[in-house]
Amino acid sequence: MQSSRGWFSFMDDSVTETLSQALQGTGEQPDREPDTEILFGNLRGSVVGLRYYTGVVNKREMVSLVRQPQNPHDRNAVMVANVYGSQVGHIKRELAASLANIMDNNLARIDGVVPFGATNVFTMPVVLSFWGTEENRHAVVQQLSSHGFKLQTGSSGTNTHAHCANAASCVGICLTLCLKNAFDSLFEDLMEDKNGEREAAVCTPLLPHQKQALSWMCVCENSVALPPFWEDKGGLFYNTLTYSSVRERPQRVRGGILADDMGLGKTLTTIALILSNFHNGKPLPLEKCAPRVMWRLCEWMCDCHVSDQSLSLQRPVGFLQCSNLRQTDCIPRLRVCENSPGNMPAFLCLCTCVCVGKRAGSEVGAAIAAPSPSPDDTAATTTLIICPLSVLSNWLDQLEQHVRPDVRLNVYLYYGPERNRDPRFLSTQHVVLTTYNVMTADYSGSGGPLHSVTWLRVVLDEGHVIRNPNAQQSKAVLDLNAHRRWILSGTPIQNSLKDLWMLVAFLRLKPFDVREWWNRVIQRPVTVGDKTGLGNLQALVRCITLRRTKTSRVGGRPLVSLPKRSFNIEEVELTTREREEYELARTEGRATISRYVEEGSVLRNYADVLAILVRLRQFCCHPDLLGSTLSQTGVVTATPAELRERLIERLRLVLGSGSDEECPVCLSSVRLAVITHCAHVYCRPCIAEVLRTEQPARCPLCRGPIKASELVEFPQEVEEEAGGYPSENWRSSSKVDALMSSLLRLRCEDSSIKSLVVSQFTRFLSLLEVPLREEGFRFVRLDGTMSQRRRAQVIQEFQSHSPGSPLVMLLSLKAGGVGLNLTAASHVFLMDPAWNPAVEDQCVDRCHRLGQTRDVVITKFIVKDSVEENMVKIQRQKQDLVEKAFGTNPSKRKTSRIEEIQALMEL
DNA sequence: ACCGCCGGGTGCC
DNA sequence: ACCGCCGGGTGCC
Numbered sequence: 001m002q003s004s005r006g007w008f009s010f011m012d013d014s015v016t017e018t019l020s021q022a023l024q025g026t027g028e029q030p031d032r033e034p035d036t037e038i039l040f041g042n043l044r045g046s047v048v049g050l051r052y053y054t055g056v057v058n059k060r061e062m063v064s065l066v067r068q069p070q071n072p073h074d075r076n077a078v079m080v081a082n083v084y085g086s087q088v089g090h091i092k093r094e095l096a097a098s099l100a101n102i103m104d105n106n107l108a109r110i111d112g113v114v115p116f117g118a119t120n121v122f123t124m125p126v127v128l129s130f131w132g133t134e135e136n137r138h139a140v141v142q143q144l145s146s147h148g149f150k151l152q153t154g155s156s157g158t159n160t161h162a163h164c165a166n167a168a169s170c171v172g173i174c175l176t177l178c179l180k181n182a183f184d185s186l187f188e189d190l191m192e193d194k195n196g197e198r199e200a201a202v203c204t205p206l207l208p209h210q211k212q213a214l215s216w217m218c219v220c221e222n223s224v225a226l227p228p229f230w231e232d233k234g235g236l237f238y239n240t241l242t243y244s245s246v247r248e249r250p251q252r253v254r255g256g257i258l259a260d261d262m263g264l265g266k267t268l269t270t271i272a273l274i275l276s277n278f279h280n281g282k283p284l285p286l287e288k289c290a291p292r293v294m295w296r297l298c299e300w301m302c303d304c305h306v307s308d309q310s311l312s313l314q315r316p317v318g319f320l321q322c323s324n325l326r327q328t329d330c331i332p333r334l335r336v337c338e339n340s341p342g343n344m345p346a347f348l349c350l351c352t353c354v355c356v357g358k359r360a361g362s363e364v365g366a367a368i369a370a371p372s373p374s375p376d377d378t379a380a381t382t383t384l385i386i387c388p389l390s391v392l393s394n395w396l397d398q399l400e401q402h403v404r405p406d407v408r409l410n411v412y413l414y415y416g417p418e419r420n421r422d423p424r425f426l427s428t429q430h431v432v433l434t435t436y437n438v439m440t441a442d443y444s445g446s447g448g449p450l451h452s453v454t455w456l457r458v459v460l461d462e463g464h465v466i467r468n469p470n471a472q473q474s475k476a477v478l479d480l481n482a483h484r485r486w487i488l489s490g491t492p493i494q495n496s497l498k499d500l501w502m503l504v505a506f507l508r509l510k511p512f513d514v515r516e517w518w519n520r521v522i523q524r525p526v527t528v529g530d531k532t533g534l535g536n537l538q539a540l541v542r543c544i545t546l547r548r549t550k551t552s553r554v555g556g557r558p559l560v561s562l563p564k565r566s567f568n569i570e571e572v573e574l575t576t577r578e579r580e581e582y583e584l585a586r587t588e589g590r591a592t593i594s595r596y597v598e599e600g601s602v603l604r605n606y607a608d609v610l611a612i613l614v615r616l617r618q619f620c621c622h623p624d625l626l627g628s629t630l631s632q633t634g635v636v637t638a639t640p641a642e643l644r645e646r647l648i649e650r651l652r653l654v655l656g657s658g659s660d661e662e663c664p665v666c667l668s669s670v671r672l673a674v675i676t677h678c679a680h681v682y683c684r685p686c687i688a689e690v691l692r693t694e695q696p697a698r699c700p701l702c703r704g705p706i707k708a709s710e711l712v713e714f715p716q717e718v719e720e721e722a723g724g725y726p727s728e729n730w731r732s733s734s735k736v737d738a739l740m741s742s743l744l745r746l747r748c749e750d751s752s753i754k755s756l757v758v759s760q761f762t763r764f765l766s767l768l769e770v771p772l773r774e775e776g777f778r779f780v781r782l783d784g785t786m787s788q789r790r791r792a793q794v795i796q797e798f799q800s801h802s803p804g805s806p807l808v809m810l811l812s813l814k815a816g817g818v819g820l821n822l823t824a825a826s827h828v829f830l831m832d833p834a835w836n837p838a839v840e841d842q843c844v845d846r847c848h849r850l851g852q853t854r855d856v857v858i859t860k861f862i863v864k865d866s867v868e869e870n871m872v873k874i875q876r877q878k879q880d881l882v883e884k885a886f887g888t889n890p891s892k893r894k895t896s897r898i899e900e901i902q903a904l905m906e907l
Numbered sequence: 908a909c910c911g912c913c914g915g916g917t918g919c920c
Numbered sequence: 921a922c923c924g925c926c927g928g929g930t931g932c933c
Contacts, residue, residue, distance in 0.1 A: 049932030073933040090933045122908060122931080 037524070040108060040130040040137050041151030043144065047080045047089040047114070048123045055086030056118075061243040063088060063112040063126065064516055067103050076100035080112060080126065083244035083511050089124070098147040099128075108132035108140045111520055131524070202272045203404040206265075209548060209559045213258060213269045216546050218277045220256045221457075221484050227252035227509050228543045229536070241521050241536060242511060253507040255485040257463070259547035262490040263850040264560065267398045270459055270488060274383050274431060275403070278456075284430060286407035380456040380483050382429050387461035389435045395461070396433070414438060414450070423452035436465060436473045443476035455482040463487030466506065467499040469515075474502055492545065497523050500541070507544060550850065563826075565848050565856035569872070571864045572620075572738045582619050582866065589616060590905050597907060602898050603702045607647035607654070607679040609901060610661065613867060614654045620863040621764050621832055622733040625657075647679035648712055655681065655714050658762045660813055660834040664701050664897065665690065669814070669836045673714040678704040687711065701897075730770045735861050739829055740771050742859060746827060747777070747807065753854070754798070754806070754824045758843050759831040760813040768810060768831075778804065783812035791815075799824045813839060822846040826854035831861055833871045870904045 047063075057063060064081050071077035078091040078099050091099060102108050108130040117124040130140055130151065141151055206214065226232065229241045230250050238245040258266050278284040387395060396413070403409050412426065413419075414434035421442075426432050426449060434450065442448030458480050460466060466474040485507055493499050501523070505513045512518040522540065525533025552559040574582060589612035596602045602609060618625035654661065655673055663670045665686035672684040680701045682690075691697045691708050699706045732740075739757065746753050759765055762783050772779050780794045798809050799822070809825060813834060825847040834840050840860075848856040862868045901907075 047932095052932065068933075071933055077933045079933085093933065096933075122910095 036133060037109065037131040038134060038137075040132060040140050041153040043095075043128045043130070043149055043151055045095045045126050045128055046092050046123045047126050048092050049089040050120060050122055050124060053087040053089055055082045055084075055088040057082050057088055057114050057124075058238070058243045058245055059114070059116055059118045061114050061118065062517070062520060063114055065091065065099065065103070065110050065112055065128075067100060069100075069104075078103070083239065083242045083517060084246060085514075091126070092123075094147060095149065098144055098149060101143050102130070102140055105139075107136045107143070202268070202275060202402040204268060204402045206268065206272060207560070209260075209552075210265045210269050210272070213260065213265075213546055213548075214272050214276065217256070217258065217269065217273045217486070218281065220544075221254045221273075221277055222281050223252075223254075225252055226250060228540050230510075239511065242517060244511070250510040251508070253485050253509060254483060255457070255487075255507060256544040256546070257487045257489065257492050257503060257507075259487075259489055259492045259545050261547075261549045263550065264548060266488045266490075267395065267461070268402055270385075270486065271399060271402050273486075274457070275409070278381075279378050284409075286409060286430075288406055289408040377454075377483055380427075380454045382427050382453065382455055383431050383457040383459060384450065384453070384455045384480070384482070385431060385433045385459045385461060386436055386439055386477070387433070388465060389437065391461060392433065392435060399431070421449040423449050426450070427453045436477075440473040440476045443472070443479065445472075445475075448476075451476075451479055451481070453481070455480065457484040457486065458482040459486045459488060460506070461488045463489040463503065463506075464491055464499065467502050469502045469505070478506060492547075497526060497537070504540075504544075509540070509544065512540075560850055562848060562850070563852050563855045565844070565858065567858045567860070569860050569862055570738060570742075572734050572861050573864055574620075574734050574866075578619075578623065578734060581623060582616070585619055586616060586867075586905075589613075590907065593901065593905050594907050597898070597902065602901060603680075604678070605647070606701065607650040610654050610681075611650040613901070613904060614657060614659050616867045617659070617832060617871075618657065618761060618764075620866050620868050621735050621759065621761060622767050624731065624733075624767065625761060625763055644677065644679060648675050651675050651679060651681055652712075652714065658760045658812055658814070660760045660836060660839055662835045669834075669839050675712040675714060676704075676706050677710040677712075678702050678706065681714075684711075730767070732771065735831065735863065736768065736771060738861055739768070739831065740775065742829065743772075743777065743808065744775065751807075753826055754808070755827040755829060756809050756811050756822060756825045756843070756847060757829045757831060758811045758813055758840075760834055761832065762812050764831060765810040765812060772808060772810075777808050778806040779808035779810060780806045781810040783810075783815045786815075795820070795822070798822065811843070813843060820846045821849070821851065823849060823851040823853075826852065826856050828856065828858045829861070830858065833860065833862065833868050833875065835871070835875070837875050867904055870906070874900055874903060 062083060064083075064085075066079045066081055068077040068079050069075055074093060074096065076093075076097045076099075078096040080088045080091060082088055090096065099110060103110065109132060111129045111131065112126045113129075114124055115127050132140060144151060226237065227250055229239055231238045231240060233245070236245045236247060237250055239250075258269065260266050274284065275286075276283045385395060392413075392415070396411075399409065399411055409431065410429045411431045411433060412429040414426070414432050415438055419438075420426070432450075439448075439450050442450055458477075460477065463486075466477050468474055487503055487506065492503060501512070501515065501518045504518065505515075507513075512522065522533060522537050526537050548559050550560055550562065592612060593602070593609055596605050596609065615626050652675070655670075661670050661673075661681055662668065663683045663686050664680070665682055670681055670683050673681055674684045674687060675681055676687070676699050678699050678701075680699055682700075687706070688708075690700060691706065697706050698704065743755060746755065757765075757768060759768075762785075765781060765783065769779070769781070780798050782791060782794050782798075786794070794809075798806050801824070805824075809822065811822075828844050828847060830840055830843070844856070844858055862872055
């Protein structure tokens with residue numbers, strides 16, 4: 001179930017990057033991507049030599065220009081090809097000389113459209129559009145005019161979005177924004193009733209939305225419909241966007257993108273698809289066998305051979321997590337595998353996960369391959385599933401769990417050094433499961449066993465990982481042979497349309513699998529803000545994608561009904577003694593900060609300010625939280641270098657405490673924190689973007705010069721001084737008391753209710769262990785310092801419903817990935833307010849999600865009359881601010897930040 | 908190509 | 921005739 005943290009941080013970074021680009025985007029950065037290109041103008045030219053080539057075009061058809069530097073007659077030759085790549089002719093010599101120069105120096109991208117005269121015999125006209133970055137405009141115009149050609153500018157061209165072309169401002173911030181909105185609405189209609197439902201061959205009953213997805217997938221696989229934008233024009237097939245036509249029917253890939261939110265059951269639906277839609281819409285013929293659990297136990301017990309003499313087991317082939325087998329039965333007999341992949345729990349064992357013998361290999365294979373009178377190519381019988389390593393065990397678990405125990409599905413785990421690389425063997429399996437890494441390693445640019453098989457179906461799990469077309473794994477994936485192709489991904493579009501191209505290319509959606517047509521027909525029009533382009537994109541996505549979110553509704557009813565959740569703020573009164581101490585610290589802090597405000601040096605002493613704020617926030621939780629390290633030291637006497645050192649040290653302490661600080665660039669929680677020389681904290685990707693685009697680079701907060709080499713890395717999770725607090729020296733606090741009385745009351749009312757206790761301060765979690773232990777609560781703790789393995793253990797323990805299982809989980813606010821599943825808990829106690837409400841929401845979502853059976857109650861403790869109260873007020877305005885921040889400039893944001901601090905300190 | 912260009916044939920009106 | 925003009929041959933790059 002747990003998705004690797006790595007993928008999520010990857011996603012978050014790229015989101016952050018987009019955001020930071022959006023915030024800084026002025027369109028002036030040199031970027032060769034089509035997004036930033038503008039139209040220089042159009043030029044009428046002619047295509048000659050038509051009679052020598054077979055390529056034909058239609059009226060208004062788009063054509064592409066291809067340089068032919070090796071042409072023996074003219075090294076400037078520019079070939080003209082139609083959408084399908086057939087040569088139509090050449091650009092006339094004189095013009096070609098000029099174009100060659102522009103193309104070879106990459107000064108502009110040149111699109112061609114044949115406006116009319118498509119049936120001419122000897123030559124035909126072509127309208128060329130020149131696209132490039134503003135900085136190259138002059139060179140292009142110059143180059144053309146030196147050959148006596150003049151670009152036509154204005155809206156007279158045939159290009160539909162020419163009117164937008166001169167508005168360079170289109171390219172910058174507003175563009176990114178309108179794109180973002182566009183993405184949001186891209187999927188709007190996708191959750192609608194796609195088709196009826198279909199019965200499944202799995203033993204787990206499918207939920208209605210899963211049945212719906214299954215039948216949609218079956219229709220996608222079985223239908224022979226044309227791909228979008230193609231029309232059958234009596235024998236010829238005509239593309240309504242490129243105006244091209246072909247004689248052979250353009251094949252629509254049998255497959256698509258299942259883009260449901262995480263947790264809606266993409267894996268289960270896919271397993272059901274494999275079982276129920278084999279050839280000609282018939283289910284996969286499966287051999288009956290003894291219930292599989294017995295098989296498994298046999299395997300465990302005899303290690304590598306089985307009592308049933310008719311089957312002989314393969315050699316060990318990989319690693320298998322056996323979490324849903326009877327572990328207690330098997331564990332004593334397991335061999336612990338020494339070279340198991342690092343992030344898998346140690347209870348993994350070397351085992352055989354498939355039993356394939358002579359019988360299974362030959363007879364079953366032959367039965368499946370029996371000839372049938374259908375359009376299906378029945379030679380292909382195997383489904384290849386490729387997934388990240390982190391979800392491999394999930395697939396095995398789910399196959400185990402959902403396939404009826406009395407049938408034998410041959411699943412081969414293509415993983416590990418001993419894997420069977422024989423393509424003939426692989427193609428006799430029902431399912432071959434492997435990882436992107438194994439596939440890519442095998443491929444290494446040319447082929448490999450997986451590329452020698454023609455698969456019935458290829459499934460890319462977490463398919464967004466192939467969004468970078470330059471990555472080896474993407475190239476390898478494109479080169480697989482398959483009849484049906486599926487992408488499973490909760491987030492098919494991460495940050496740009498470019499992500500989608502790779503998916504479309506994988507699905508071989510004609511003609512967009514060729515980058516140029518994708519760019520010309522979809523990407524550039526959409527980027528330039530063309531309404532038709534966006535409509536086309538929507539139409540395209542709609543017919544290859546099914547996406548539902550957990551809030552989607554189908555036919556007016558919610559897709560999945562989550563239990564209610566309620567949110568309370570519980571005000572905590574400090575004791576007189578605490579209040580005195582707090583006021584002392586506050587007055588001191590106020591004095592310091594108000595001095596900075598008067599001097600106008602808040603941002604220069606930002607680290608100091610943060611430290612003061614964190615100190616007060618910690619005080620609200622527990623007076624012992626503030627380590628001695630945060631105490632005030634002399635300020636005036638320090639040299640600038642010492643001051644800087646001190647400030648940076650302060651920041652390290654602030655971050656080290658677990659405090660959820662905000663990145664001034666992306667306005668969300670700092671991820672992969674780095675500290676600048678001038679003592680400000682940013683996400684690494686955010687500041688990297690500043691360094692990349694600004695010359696010379698300046699700190700977005702104080703405008704001081706920054707250098708990449710001077711950034712101080714801050715380790716992701718720092719080990720706070722470990723060890724609990726000795727009970728003798730321990731004292732309580734008002735907030736601790738408030739929590740404990742809630743927990744005790746809950747346990748009294750219903751001892752089966754489990755709670756999450758969340759704080760951003762890891763030390764606070766340690767402090768809380770003492771009273772929990774004293775009151776006899778069984779609890780576990782999950783924080784960022786724990787190994788992947790330990791986390792899995794803790795989660796499993798907490799999620800367990802057995803009588804002695806923990807009632808409380810102490811959870812650090814930022815621990816764990818987004819996918820963390822803590823549905824055993826139905827109460828959430830947020831011990832301290834975070835800057836970023838989204839982080840709190842995320843935390844709550846860990847238990848308020850699919851699988852939660854109880855109503856969820858969230859309690860947030862806020863100390864009355866304190867910074868915390870002010871933080872909550874600011875939080876309320878936060879969403880507003882974030883939205884406005886898109887339109888405001890950095891200096892405005894800087895001011896609002898100072899105002900925010902003043903508000904916090906009531907200055 | 909119902910063009911342009913080339914180069915040989917030709918040569919007052 | 922070291923030209924012009926005519927008309928056939930010819931034709932992408």
